[in-house]
Amino acid sequence: MSDQQQRRDSWSRYWAGGALHSCATSFDGNYDDAIGEFWRAVCEPLSGSERVLDVATGNGALPRMLVDLLGADGRLPEVDAVDIADIAPSWLGQLAPELAQRVRLHPRVAVETLPFADARFDLVISQYGLEYSELDRSVAELLRVMRPGANVALVLHHVDSLPVRLGRAEVLEIDWLQQTGGLLQRAKRLIPYMARLATPAGAASVQRDPEAAKARSQYNEAMRELQQRAGTTDASDILFETQAAVGELMQSVAAVGAAAAQAQLDGIREGLQLARLRQAELAAHALDADAVARLGRRFAERDGLACLVGELRVRDQLFGWSLRTT
Numbered sequence: 001m002s003d004q005q006q007r008r009d010s011w012s013r014y015w016a017g018g019a020l021h022s023c024a025t026s027f028d029g030n031y032d033d034a035i036g037e038f039w040r041a042v043c044e045p046l047s048g049s050e051r052v053l054d055v056a057t058g059n060g061a062l063p064r065m066l067v068d069l070l071g072a073d074g075r076l077p078e079v080d081a082v083d084i085a086d087i088a089p090s091w092l093g094q095l096a097p098e099l100a101q102r103v104r105l106h107p108r109v110a111v112e113t114l115p116f117a118d119a120r121f122d123l124v125i126s127q128y129g130l131e132y133s134e135l136d137r138s139v140a141e142l143l144r145v146m147r148p149g150a151n152v153a154l155v156l157h158h159v160d161s162l163p164v165r166l167g168r169a170e171v172l173e174i175d176w177l178q179q180t181g182g183l184l185q186r187a188k189r190l191i192p193y194m195a196r197l198a199t200p201a202g203a204a205s206v207q208r209d210p211e212a213a214k215a216r217s218q219y220n221e222a223m224r225e226l227q228q229r230a231g232t233t234d235a236s237d238i239l240f241e242t243q244a245a246v247g248e249l250m251q252s253v254a255a256v257g258a259a260a261a262q263a264q265l266d267g268i269r270e271g272l273q274l275a276r277l278r279q280a281e282l283a284a285h286a287l288d289a290d291a292v293a294r295l296g297r298r299f300a301e302r303d304g305l306a307c308l309v310g311e312l313r314v315r316d317q318l319f320g321w322s323l324r325t326t
Contacts, residue, residue, distance in 0.1 A: 011278065035314060053079075058129070063092075077122075124150065131285045292309050292321050292323060305325040
């Protein structure tokens, strides 16, 4: 599998889980507070006659916000939303027909190669998405599809923000879980012994087997280490989720058999690897002040627009950059 295919698969699986945005481990629900205020300010002047492009839409948090804010009074613009992943948010199918026909989602579309005509859009928006692209190519492509005088409004990952700090921490904890001699490896070693507990004879043989006792002791030690480690990291959620998943799996081994249990453990490992890819990508693409300023200039200078850049804070935590041309 190529890096691009792995990336698409990782995000497709993530969005299939129903998350509305990419910070599900650090923020519940749709965005509110300063981020919601930013988007309300962007939406306020819209009349419904505009064409809007949402970049890296995920499960459509921004189109959904546009519907919620503007749909009732007839000001919902035409919205095209693209994402590299396979996306099919359930909320879209629940809209009234007159609203649903104004929102078009385009899965498996990279912002570097947009399937739209030149000078089509009046506004480009993105929430934690554009920065994941190859900015030299994607910005040029966006400028191509923006009409003269069109504006852009973005929420972007900040190198010092809470989601980025949590992403970096989660990468470290996933590496710890999967290291040689780590919890997953010790669970794998214990599975054959746990499977033998399905019969009285097998259980008796396990009780007499010193290797079985050693495997169980090492597994229990790894669980204790996880509990201790969880108190020292900002990414304790990934540790506790893995602890619960592995613990439940081990309790089921005697019933489902060694092969099925091993397949389930492989699934846990794969899920961790995909989560690591997403979090490492998040941290790698977060922007510092210079990068945000350069990005803003590229959008503003073409048409002589003003560019406003700010830091967004939610519940006293730094959550990202805002960038808007006017």
